[in-house]
Amino acid sequence: MTQNFSELQKKILRLKKEKKALILAHNYQTxxxxxxxxFVGDSLQLARKSAEPNGYExxxxxxxxxxxxxxxxLSPEVPVYIPDPRALCPLAAYLDAEKICAKKKEYPGVPVVVYVNTTAAxxxxxxxxxxxxxxVEVVExxxxxxxIFGPDANLADYVRTHTNVEIIDLDEEGHCYVHDKFDTDMLKELKAKYPNSLAIAHPECPxxxxxxADMIGSTGMMAKTVAETKSKVILIATEMGMIQQLQKNHPDKKIIPIFEGAVCRQMKKHTLEKILYVLExxxxxxxxxxxxxxxxxIRQILEQMNKVKGQGPATAVTAEAS
Ligand code: SF4
Structure with missing residues (x-):
């Protein structure tokens, strides 16, 4: 499929080649x-990509x-830049090191599993x-x-309902404000309109x-499912950037957001202009x-995390500009 790039995109593509830069984008980017x-993918997929020896500068x-x-x-030899350093995840702010230490004291010997959406501390x-x-795979x-698990209480519920392991919340209030907005009425309304549709929800949803929903999964799993399913109409409960990506990659299918207001303002702080500025x-x-x-x-536990199977590979984007 031929891609029509804007002048700004062409400039970035030329420069990234010249500067030997690797650009990784999360599924929630525009x-x-x-x-x-x-590469475009979820946090596990992108962590794996950054860990691969790559020859980039x-x-x-x-x-x-x-x-x-x-x-x-994971890539100590290669400097990593963020287009907008103010892009912070509010879910990560629910959990600090002190909270983890307090739970460890309360439940001595019980292992602590944290979601990647956490600070380095x-x-x-x-x-x-x-x-x-x-x-689920890590806990099992x-x-x-x-x-002991956290900070996302909805993800903790997901793990709880998919294992026999007792899950002790690190924070019962911890949530992602984007995914916590979804409710069942939104889903029921769309299901009534599209009875043969397949509904997929992210595990950060309530x-x-x-x-x-018919299925629950990460954005990586959503990409895989949409590519493989015979369903022509797919209802998705996650951030809008992912929905736009799925619709672009599957023009033969109808990808419907369960709530169009699910937009992560922090992810959207990045722009092409900021990427160009960082490159230059x-x-x-x-x-x-x-x-x-x-x-x-952290490197040791991240390397351990990268060994688990997870839910599908990152998407390689073969964008080239002459
Ligand atoms: S969608 Fe935004 S707020 Fe929610 S977990 Fe992801 S980065 Fe954090």
Whole structure:
């Protein structure tokens, strides 16, 4: 399929080749950013891509900061830049290191599994890390009866309903404001209109929405399912950038957002202009670093996380500009 790039996109594509830059974009980025990225995927898929030896001289990470931090840890030889350093995930703000230490004291010996959507300080106190696509697999792989888990309470509910392991919440209030907006009435209304549709919900949605959907999965799993399903109409409960990507990649199918207001303002802080600026200037303030004392432990648990199967590969974008 021939791609019509804007002048700005062409400039970025030329420059990224010249500067040997790898551009990684999360599924929630706008389509114009996804089009110029080398890989588009969920946080697990992008963490794996950044860990591969690649011969690049810089990585530009269009996602929220904790994701870029993971790339910086997994790719210590290559500087990682974030187009807008203010792109912080509010879900990560629910959990600090002190909260984890307090739970460890309350439940001695019980392993702590944190969702990737956490700060480096919180990760430094965790025993394991998971993504939404690997949470159940990680928890089950531990072979224990109880696990301390967080900060997302909806994802904790998802794990609880898919394992026999007792899940102790790190924060019963922790949630993603984008996915927490979905409710079952929205889903029921669309199901009534499209009775033969397939409904997929992200596990950060409230449990009742997960239960009402036909499938639950990460954005990586959504991409795989939409590509493979025979259903022609698919209802999706996740961020709008993912819906736009799915519709673009599958013009023969009707991809319907369950709620059009599901937009992550933090992910959308990145723009093509900011990516170009970082490519040209390599500004110090956009360089992503993690305090040295956290790095060895986080690298070890991230490498462990990258070994689990998860829910599908990152999408390679073969964008080229002459
Ligand atoms: S969609 Fe939710 S979890 Fe993802 S970055 Fe935005 S606020 Fe954080």
């Amino acid at each position: 389509i114009d950013i996804q089009e110029i990225a080398d 810089m990585i530009i990470f269009a996602g929220v900061k904790f994701m870029a931090e993971m790339a910086a840890i 919180a990760k430094s106190e965790a025993d394991y890390i998971c993504t939404s696509g690997s949470a 792989s531990l072979g224990v009866n109880r696990v 449990l009742e929405v997960q239960t009402a 200037e390599r500004p110090e303030e956009n360089l992503v670093t993690v305090p040295e004392e956290y790095v060895p432990h």
